Amino acid sequence: MTGRTAVAVLLLLPLTACGGDEGEQTLTVLAAASLTETFTELAERFEDEHPEVDVELVFGSSTTLAEQAADGAPGDILATADARAMQVAVDADIASEEPEPFALNELVIVTPPGNPADISGLGSLALPGVDWAKCASSAPCGALAETALARRASQAEPVTEEVDVKAVLARVVGGEVDAGLVYRTDALAAGDAVETIEAEEEAAPSTVYEIATLGDSAAASDFVELVLSDPGQDVLRDAGFEAPRYFNEAE
Template sequence: MTRSTRRTRMLQSGVAGAAALLVLSACSSSSSDGSSTAGSDTSASAAPKLSGTVTVFAAASLKESFTALGKQFEQQHPGAKVSFNFGGSDSLAASITSGAPADVFAAASPKTMAIVTDKNDADGTPVTFVRNQLEIATAPGNPDKISSLKDLTKSGLKVVLCDKTVPCGAAAQKVLEASNLKLTPVSYEQDVKSALTKVELKEADAALVYKTDVKAAADRVQGVEFPESAEAVNDYPIALLKSAPNAAAAKAFIELVTSADGQKVLTGAGFLKP
């Protein structure tokens, strides 16, 4: 082999090597670009971070359990806050239909939820997430020896009921009528917490409230169960509102309430599963 021939082959080999390097570089660049694109797509498809305030209008009987769920929600979504307005379901519904800014409504009965849905102020169909049952609340130790619903009709006994327009009052009227019992309360209260407070302050001897409220009051009252309460178990519906200022966070809060974790908190507070 001549010196000229060897030089020619070396040049050809060098060109081939350079070409191979160019091909490898191109493949590497393509792979890198593909990874970058995939990462970008993954980031774009990720759920947006929740922020801002979620305003929840909820029945008074949900105060303890929803407050706990609100704290849990804020821990899961550090950029979001939950603001509650607890009260009688009828007055909350009236506020919503009058334009009060709110994201979520959780009512203590389908009837009060209907005030909102009939005005087309709910976004979608409300979902029943728990149920609740009445119980008699007495002073600790049950000094008046109340053992039945009929005992509430005793002469001289001061009994408090929720107003007939709110779910706990409507349920009380239903069980009294079903039992053919009549009683004249010393007062009608606008929500269940107000009725319970009357007993706690010894301004009343007994009140018809929810089991969950008796449980939340701990040793400040004593509960007396009665079989007639099964005649008026209330379903609790929850709904996203059409005018929700923070719809994304509101949907996430409703998802928490209806999730297994949410149900654990609610049943732990004494609510019944739907």
């Protein structure tokens, strides 16, 4: 489908949001990298139901996308992996409606197939010779990883901090590190390319995703409605997300 593209986080091209010739519209959706698979599927459904709309998907670190939108980068919808990133848009007064929680995700450990470093939990990351990766602290997945490590009072230091969760996953899949801290949904999407190790129950935090329109476009409102609808939620559940009502504020 030619209207939909996934691009790297730092390259928001100067698109004309919700505009076009002869009644056609471009709907620009800025979304957390961990939503790549689910939002790509939802964009296909949306375009089938709205043939006059081309959905442009821009994936990357939630915080970076929110900051770029606050600085004037084009976008009609923002979907973030935590409330902290969404608050950047709220504080900049660019969210046209109250953000809606729509999914929950959990942190897990992934290793290359066979788990060559014999990782058994978060404690293994501090062992000598173990190279592991996480997201940068500014990204929701990085903040979540730091929460998990703090709960374990771990002094483990990553060998690399990546811009988003897909970059961490790529390091693991490529065999460049012994382990990475990613979302459960990304581990599931990777299939047999990784092995998943559960973080210790007392240390494993969750994060709630939020979505908001960034303008008064009817198409943007319709896309948000799709995400929140039963069919949209089914797509998210099939990918491993949970309903946000299960989120414990104490997390």
